[in-house]
Amino acid sequence: MSTESTLRGDIVEVGRRMYARGYTASNDGNISLRLGPERLLMTPKSVCKGFMTPDMMCITDLEGRKLQGDRDPSSEMLMHLEVYRQRPDVQAVVHAHPPTATGFAVAGIPLDRAVLAEVLTTLGSIPIAEYATPSTRELPEAVRKYITAHDGMLLANHGALTVGGDVYAAYYKMETIEHFAKISLVARLLGRENLIAREEVRRLEQLRGTYGIAAPAPICADPDALGPGLGGPAFIDPNDSATCQVVQAPAGGGQRLVPNAIDGRRRVGEEDAEIRLTYRELSALIEEAIKSLR
Ligand SMILES: [Zn+2]
Numbered sequence: 001m002s003t004e005s006t007l008r009g010d011i012v013e014v015g016r017r018m019y020a021r022g023y024t025a026s027n028d029g030n031i032s033l034r035l036g037p038e039r040l041l042m043t044p045k046s047v048c049k050g051f052m053t054p055d056m057m058c059i060t061d062l063e064g065r066k067l068q069g070d071r072d073p074s075s076e077m078l079m080h081l082e083v084y085r086q087r088p089d090v091q092a093v094v095h096a097h098p099p100t101a102t103g104f105a106v107a108g109i110p111l112d113r114a115v116l117a118e119v120l121t122t123l124g125s126i127p128i129a130e131y132a133t134p135s136t137r138e139l140p141e142a143v144r145k146y147i148t149a150h151d152g153m154l155l156a157n158h159g160a161l162t163v164g165g166d167v168y169a170a171y172y173k174m175e176t177i178e179h180f181a182k183i184s185l186v187a188r189l190l191g192r193e194n195l196i197a198r199e200e201v202r203r204l205e206q207l208r209g210t211y212g213i214a215a216p217a218p219i220c221a222d223p224d225a226l227g228p229g230l231g232g233p234a235f236i237d238p239n240d241s242a243t244c245q246v247v248q249a250p251a252g253g254g255q256r257l258v259p260n261a262i263d264g265r266r267r268v269g270e271e272d273a274e275i276r277l278t279y280r281e282l283s284a285l286i287e288e289a290i291k292s293l294r
Contacts, residue, residue: 007033007041007167008054014094014171015043019050023096023174028159030074033092033167034084038062042080044071075135082140083163086147087216092167097159098178100185104128105154111180114196114221114249115187117278119180120204121211123152124219124245126177131156149217149242152177165214183279197252220244 002010011031018024018031029049032042042058043049058069062084064077074080080093104111105128112125119126127146132138132155143161146153152162152173160177164170187193196204201221208215 004035004041005054007035008057010167011041011043011057012052012054014167015049015052017171018094018096018174019048021098021175021178023098023178024049025097029094029096030076030080031092031094031167031171032074032077032080034090035059039067040080040084042073042077044069044073045075047071076139078135078137078140079143079161082144083147083161086144087163089165089214089216090163090170091165092163092170094162094164094167094170094174095159096174098174098181101126101154101160101178101181102158103185104181105159106157108156110154111177111184112246112248113184113193114198114201114247115184115193116180117196117204118280119176120196120201120219120247121207121213122176122215123173124150124205124215124217125247126150126152126154126160126180127242127246128154128156129161131158134158145240146242149245151216195248195250198249199252201247201249215245217242217244219247221247221249 011033014031015029018029023029027046027048030043031049032040035041038061040060040062042060043052044056044058047056056069056071058071058073059067060073060077061067062081064073064081066073076095079095083090083093101111108128110126110128111119112127114120127150129142129146132142139155142155143153147163151164152160154160154177160174162170162173162177164173184193198221201219205219207213
């Protein structure tokens with residue numbers, strides 16, 4: 001178990017990275033983590049997240065009462081408290097306004113298309129919680145609908161929220177969302193967005209177990225599973241909470257875009273088949289190409 005001073009330092013470091021990457025402007029954003037069964041460590045209100053010091057943090061109980069600290073806790077504390085109430089497994093919460101992801105949140109476009117293997121295995125999909133006035137009771141209510149099934153979401157006309165087993169895990173999901181949003185934007189500007197087939201999405205979901213990824217809900221990539229009408233209400237339970245991660249993925253008839261690793265051979269007629277690469281493989285290829293140009 002990390003000591004309190006280490007955890008204070010971790011929040012300072014995550015705040016520094018968020019500000020350095022432009023995920024927050026001015027005093028935006030907030031970060032919290034569980035310090036113990038009844039205590040939370042949280043960023044204070046009205047400070048720039050890029051220049052915090054460990055002594056600035058507040059300690060509150062799970063009701064938000066301040067137990068320790070010279071400053072008052074974050075103005076978005078209610079949203080953090082709601083996450084800890086709904087998700088006993090969550091140890092840390094990060095909120096920021098990364099510009100590309102927030103652009104999608106403003107446009108009302110969820111990041112729910114089956115496009116990147118890593119995003120599917122880690123986050124599944126990234127829905128949009130309905131607009132709510134920041135720092136009021138409305139915001140935790142909007143977040144509640146999705147937080148039981150998702151580790152990351154967009155907040156309509158506001159920003160993004162991520163959670164994790166520690167503060168770095170929560171922060172890295174924020175990086176993943178912003179990165180995914182940038183890639184999605186570029187693909188849409190280029191005019192094509194090839195989606196990963198539903199069958200492949202199922203295979204990727206099975207990898208969660210292989211890699212020990214603890215997702216809070218399964219992926220629903222099959223529209224039939226959503227009940228009558230695509231995206232119908234069957235994936236929302238009677239308490240108005242999401243029960244699965246809805247992903248837009250076409251039925252591919254069992255066809256893969258790359259041959260199975262096991263038989264590795266190209267089949268007849270596949271010479272012109274499209275090759276699908278993971279983001280990591282694509283990055284490596286681009287890096288190689290740039291090196292050879294120098
Ligand atoms: Zn905010």
